[in-house]
Amino acid sequence: xxxxxxxxxxxxxxxxxxxxxxxxxxxxxxxxxxxxxxxxxxxxxxxxxxxxxxxxxxxxxxxxxxxxxxxxxxxxxxxxxxxxxxxxxxxxxxxxxxxxxxxxxxxxxxxxxxxxxxxxxxxxxxxxxxxxxxxxxxxxxxxxxxxxxxxxxxxxxxxxxxxxxxxxxxxxxxxxxxxxxxxxxxxxxxxxxxxxxxxxxxxxxxxxxxxxxxxxxxxxxxxxxxxxxxxxxxxxxxxxxxxxxxxxxxxxxxxxxxxxxxxxxxxxxxxxxxxxxxxxxxxxxxxxxxxxxxxxxxxxxxxxxxxxxxxxxxxxxxxxxxxxxxxxxxxxxxxxxxxxxxxxxx
Amino acid sequence: xxxxxxxxxxxxxxxxxxxxxxxxxxxxxxxxxxxxxxxxxxxxxxxxxxxxxxxxxxxxxxxxxxxxxxxxxxxxxxxxxxxxxxxxxxxxxxxxxxxxxxxxxxxxxxxxxxxxxxxxxxxxxxxxxxxxxxxxxxxxxxxxxxxxxxxxxxxxxxxxxxxxxxxxxxxxxxxxxxxxxxxxxxxxxxxxxxxxxxxxxxxxxxxxxxxxxxxxxxxxxxxxxxxxxxxxxxxxxxxxxxxxxxxxxxxxxxxxxxxxxxxxxxxxxxxxxxxxxxxxxxxxxxxxxxxxxxxxxxxxxxxxxxxxxxxxxxxxxxxxxxxxxxxxxxxxxxxxxxxxxxxxxxxxxx
Numbered sequence: 001x002x003x004x005x006x007x008x009x010x011x012x013x014x015x016x017x018x019x020x021x022x023x024x025x026x027x028x029x030x031x032x033x034x035x036x037x038x039x040x041x042x043x044x045x046x047x048x049x050x051x052x053x054x055x056x057x058x059x060x061x062x063x064x065x066x067x068x069x070x071x072x073x074x075x076x077x078x079x080x081x082x083x084x085x086x087x088x089x090x091x092x093x094x095x096x097x098x099x100x101x102x103x104x105x106x107x108x109x110x111x112x113x114x115x116x117x118x119x120x121x122x123x124x125x126x127x128x129x130x131x132x133x134x135x136x137x138x139x140x141x142x143x144x145x146x147x148x149x150x151x152x153x154x155x156x157x158x159x160x161x162x163x164x165x166x167x168x169x170x171x172x173x174x175x176x177x178x179x180x181x182x183x184x185x186x187x188x189x190x191x192x193x194x195x196x197x198x199x200x201x202x203x204x205x206x207x208x209x210x211x212x213x214x215x216x217x218x219x220x221x222x223x224x225x226x227x228x229x230x231x232x233x234x235x236x237x238x239x240x241x242x243x244x245x246x247x248x249x250x251x252x253x254x255x256x257x258x259x260x261x262x263x264x265x266x267x268x269x270x271x272x273x274x275x276x277x278x279x280x281x282x283x284x285x286x287x288x289x290x291x292x293x294x295x296x297x298x299x300x301x302x303x304x305x306x307x308x309x310x311x312x313x314x315x316x317x318x319x320x321x322x323x324x325x326x327x328x329x330x331x332x333x334x335x336x337x338x339x340x341x342x343x344x345x346x
Numbered sequence: 347x348x349x350x351x352x353x354x355x356x357x358x359x360x361x362x363x364x365x366x367x368x369x370x371x372x373x374x375x376x377x378x379x380x381x382x383x384x385x386x387x388x389x390x391x392x393x394x395x396x397x398x399x400x401x402x403x404x405x406x407x408x409x410x411x412x413x414x415x416x417x418x419x420x421x422x423x424x425x426x427x428x429x430x431x432x433x434x435x436x437x438x439x440x441x442x443x444x445x446x447x448x449x450x451x452x453x454x455x456x457x458x459x460x461x462x463x464x465x466x467x468x469x470x471x472x473x474x475x476x477x478x479x480x481x482x483x484x485x486x487x488x489x490x491x492x493x494x495x496x497x498x499x500x501x502x503x504x505x506x507x508x509x510x511x512x513x514x515x516x517x518x519x520x521x522x523x524x525x526x527x528x529x530x531x532x533x534x535x536x537x538x539x540x541x542x543x544x545x546x547x548x549x550x551x552x553x554x555x556x557x558x559x560x561x562x563x564x565x566x567x568x569x570x571x572x573x574x575x576x577x578x579x580x581x582x583x584x585x586x587x588x589x590x591x592x593x594x595x596x597x598x599x600x601x602x603x604x605x606x607x608x609x610x611x612x613x614x615x616x617x618x619x620x621x622x623x624x625x626x627x628x629x630x631x632x633x634x635x636x637x638x639x640x641x642x643x644x645x646x647x648x649x650x651x652x653x654x655x656x657x658x659x660x661x662x663x664x665x666x667x668x669x670x671x672x673x674x675x676x677x678x679x680x681x682x683x684x685x686x687x688x689x690x691x692x693x694x695x696x
Contacts, residue, residue, distance in 0.1 A: 001349065002349045002352045002353060005352075005353055006352070006356065009356045009359065009360070012360075016363075033370060033373070036374065036377075037373065037374065037377045038377070040374060040377040040378050041377045041378075041380055045454070048453075050452075050453035050454075051450075051453055051454075053453065054446065054449055054450045054453050057446060057449065061442065149532055149559055153559075158533075158538055159529075159533045159559060160465060160532075160533040160534075160538070162467045163467070184449075184452065184475035184478065184479060185449060185452045185475065185479060186453075187475075254442065257471075258441070258445070258465075258467060258468035258471075259467045259468070259470070260465055260467035260468050262441055262465060262468075262532065262533030263532065263533065264532030264533055264559070265440060265441065265442070265533070305446070309434065309436065309447075309450060309451075309454070310450075310454065311380070315410060315434070315435065315436040316410055316411075318410065318436075319410075335366075
């Protein structure tokens with residue numbers, strides 16, 4: 001019996017050692033615990049298909065953004081303009097498709113160029129001036145916040161652009177970005193698959209390619225990285241452009257799904273992206289983190305957001321509950337993370 | 347003996363894990379303790395009302411803590427007590443969030459959805475989905491026309507265009523020549539209608555108007571400064587129309603801060619607005635009866651689910667007839683110097 005216990009203990013040790021090496025293990029543990037917690041508190045309502053559909057639908061925009069923002073944070077930078085850039089993408093495609101009558105696919109492509117240019121601007125400014133990205137992207141944040149509403153009003157006379165479904169190419173773009181599988185309320189949006197796809201691809205880039213190593217190096221110790229021939233500036237600019245691309249994707253997905261765009265939206269969302277990345281184990285100082293982690297962080301947000309009403313708690317307290325839950329999730333992550341011997345560690 | 351020692355050693359070796367497991371067990375037990383219990387209904391205060399099992403969700407585009415929507419919530423909550431139904435009141439100014447709140451209510455199997463449609467296009471799929479899932483859908487406050495198109499049964503609120511037109515007329519009649527209309531929720535179709543129609547009234551009587559988008563109730567300091575800055579830059583503005591009682595108070599402060607010579611009128615009322623009208627510092631307020639926008643749809647949903655023969659309340663029967671037309675207008679009513687003194691009595695305590 002003792003032999004078996006020792007064998008079991010060793011098996012456990014080996015298993016935990018292998019699993020604990022992953023930086024996302026803490027967030028997975030936190031998400032699982034939170035999910036089980038709400039499953040009990042809601043008398044099992046959390047595991048119904050309709051509730052799972054709602055959780056994933058709440059999580060995917062944060063998920064796609066958190067993957068990009070998380071990668072940017074590993075690379076040592078922040079993007080505070082990511083939230084309003086989602087609205088910029090939507091406003092741009094709305095103006096071009098509804099007001100100028102462009103095909104939605106063309107409008108989407110042009111709006112991608114706008115976002116890429118904005119991302120490049122963020123990156124160039126950070127690299128050239130050496131100022132903290134916090135300050136640079138705060139400037140972009142305010143600039144876009146004003147430009148979104150001003151340009152929308154200039155071209156359409158309103159801060160709300162409607163009737164995107166009447167533009168050419170709507171059906172095909174809608175099919176690609178916003179198709180729903182299943183019957184409501186058990187409907188899953190194709191966006192969830194896009195989110196999974198982005199997570200897998202970017203995760204692969206981070207762990208299996210040279211670029212991934214460069215990103216860790218650029219965020220961990222830029223000077224040393226430069227000395228070792230890592231193109232730190234190019235990496236950082238690319239990361240800002242990737243974040244802008246994610247914002248573009250979420251922005252146009254929302255636009256075709258809702259067939260309307262509110263130019264004033266997105267303010268404050270940038271913090272939720274960063275929160276999801278941090279809950280998912282990305283270090284705030286850069287150089288450490290994962291991509292599955294931020295995705296799980298977004299999922300934690302979805303679980304908490306849907307779990308609170310499912311558990312029948314008073315919605316007046318929603319933000320307070322969310323604050324506590326996020327703190328608990330991060331603490332669990334931190335505890336588990338401390339045990340983990342890190343590959344790209346301190 | 348050695349066996350026991352070895353076992354103990356293994357357990358001690360895993361003390362962190364065991365402690366964590368114990369903690370998790372404790373938290374899960376806590377979750378079990380605070381799970382949703384069968385909802386304990388407060389019995390209807392009116393003894394003659396039959397008790398029915400009805401779950402009603404009211405999902406608005408107002409953020410939690412917004413004074414206007416707090417009045418709506420107060421009306422909804424007193425209806426909840428009166429009719430002994432189960433109510434979920436929630437809302438968010440972010441359209442993405444409001445869509446998800448509505449979808450979640452449908453997933454939770456509610457019987458009735460009462461919803462405000464500030465951005466009807468974005469809400470279309472969710473509202474249609476709710477109707478397909480068999481929910482009775484009613485609209486309040488905004489989105490009357492589109493809501494009916496989606497399949498909502500009845501609307502409770504004030505037609506924004508009619509109210510805007512009337513407000514503009516009153517501004518012009520008070521001698522305003524150049525009006526500033528303050529929009530506090532960019533992207534709210536109904537607010538746009540109010541300003542456009544009020545502006546039309548101004549133009550019809552030879553005046554002009556301009557619209558200003560402000561940050562809103564989320565940041566009152568910033569909103570005050572935004573209004574003040576425009577007043578300072580455009581001394582010709584001699585009238586300000588706000589679309590929310592809290593914004594009206596900010597506009598009043600802004601007018602004072604920059605010493606602008608502008609008359610002020612607003613949509614919606616609060617006790618501060620009523621006092622300002624009484625002191626003569628505000629021209630008028632357009633009242634759309636926020637409390638009733640919360641109370642009436644729940645009363646309607648209740649009697650829509652009660653067998654007619656069980657329905658003993660004369661008041662409810664009258665209400666059913668009233669709302670059968672598909673709209674129950676709660677405004678526009680006007681509060682000005684002529685009736686402000688009587689107003690709190692007419693409205694009664696909330």
